[in-house]
Amino acid sequence: MTSDEATLARLMRSSQAGDAVAYRQLLGLAAPLLMRWFRRKVAPADLDDLVQDTLLAVHQRRASWDPSRPFLPWLAAIARYRWVDRLRRASVRNHDALFDDIAVESGEAALIGRLGCDRLLALLPPAQAAAIRAVKIEGLSVIEAAGQLRQSESMVKVNVHRGLKRLAALVDEDV
Amino acid sequence: MTEFTPNPQLEALMDRLAVNVRPVQPLDDRPTMLVLATVLLVIATLMMAWLGLRADLMAGQPHPMFLLRSGTLTLLGIISAAAVLSQAHPGVGRNRQSWGQGWKAAAAMALLFPLSGAVMAFDQPDHAMAMASAASGWECLRMSLLTASLCAMPLVWHLRRGAPVAPERAGLLVGLATGSLGALAYNLHCPFNSMVYTGLWYGVAVGGATVAGRLIVPRLIRW
Structure with a gap:
């Protein structure tokens, strides 16, 4: 089926x-x-x-x-x-x-597009989206993310916190 | 595509859920809308019996300000209430459709009252002071918020039965809808036709209910 x-x-x-x-x-x-x-x-x-x-x-x-x-x-x-x-x-x-970043498979991209999560992240300010991707999705530590993103450690934490809050508010808005 | 590997724990959960499935009636918005309309009608009737109807309505010659105010509050109340009900049925992208955006246009239209009131207050400061200190303004606020609280009950109950995925937005809409309906009910008694009065006291009533809904309702409907 x-x-x-x-x-x-x-x-x-x-x-x-x-x-x-x-x-x-x-x-x-x-x-x-x-x-x-x-x-x-x-x-x-x-x-x-x-x-x-x-x-x-x-x-x-x-x-x-x-x-x-x-x-x-x-x-x-x-x-x-x-x-x-x-x-x-x-x-x-x-x-x-x-x-563990598994490669996008055929068919999965369409599903992800339908579910719209990546697009949801795209609605955040770039600094917040980058901090969430680095810390919450790629699994970097705050120190590693700060180095990679050229943000201070406290700014990474603030961006993750604010981004998640905004994400929660946006959860029903994206197409 | 990666093969889906059945997980014994997940399979057991799905088996258990399937065994326990019971028929459910899809959540219908119409009964809630009917309850809301009934609650509003009862409150408005009681309020009129207690406070009395506007004199121009008694005479059968409603003032244009009353008609404008009633129309705006009715539209805002109905459109926002419909948006609240649709929040109980989640769906990615649904907010871009129909009621998802309509309430914003209705709210923007309603904002013309406080904006016009503010402009006129600058032009007629003495009149503005008199309207701001009118004792009936507090009555307007009190009665509108009381009515809003009662009207919020069926809407919150509906959301608790549904699956609101944006509790903050749903709370804000509950406040906006019930604040508008509460002000609409009091409007049947309110003897004032001043734009300054309407912009100030009705604006505070609807705005206050919206803020209260945004702050209180999410805690009641989160799941």
Whole structure:
């Protein structure tokens, strides 16, 4: 079964009606989509947790999907909200995520474009986006990021903090 | 494309969720809009029974300022309330569509009142001072905010049942919508037709409710 919009929307409609088989198929198709997307966004150690967290959110909030609207933008919004929430919590814990940058695969680029996270980062001021990419996505330490970005260490921290705050506010604005 | 490697823990979670799936009714905006309209109608009726209707309305000859104010507040209230309801159904890119942007245009139009009021206040400082110190201004503020608080309940309840992914924006919209509706209800009693009065006291009521919504509501709807 393919994870195209029509199939996913049909399965979600059946899931809202209580069809356990359709729901299991839907989750089975959504999980690899989320896994591929999140793989470029979080540390490998956090990947499973984030996918599970998002699937739980899908389960708890499934009534919020309007059957007259497309499914993938809804899934993308839920996924992005969980991702930003995790980044924010990680920021509070001052935990620098490690990141294993896997090459973009064919098909994945379209998915990422659809989910719009890179475009979301592009909406931030360049200094904030660069600090988040360096520290939160590429896994550099604050000292390494400061050297690479030619910002002071405190400026890197401020840019990460402000960028994440702005990112959270932007989470539902991007196309 | 990388093969998806099934993870036993993830598979177990999906199995468990599927076994426990129950039918759910897709979240419908219309009942909430109906409850909101009912709450507003009841409050406006009680307020009119207590404070009384404007004299020009009693005479069946509404003043142009009343009509302009009512129209603006009604439009702003309805468009913002619709934007609040749509916040319960997330979707990447949805804010660029329909209600996602309409409230901004309505708010910009409504801003003409405080702006015009400020210009006229510079021109007529004595009148502005009189309007600013009008005792009924505080009543306008109090009654509008009280009505706004009650109108906010069904909207917050709706958002809690949905999946708002921008809680700050949703909170701001709740405040804007309910502040406008609260001011609309009090407007049926308010005897003033001054642009300065309208710009100041109605502006403070709607602005105050918007700020309060932005600060309070996100804590109630975050998930």
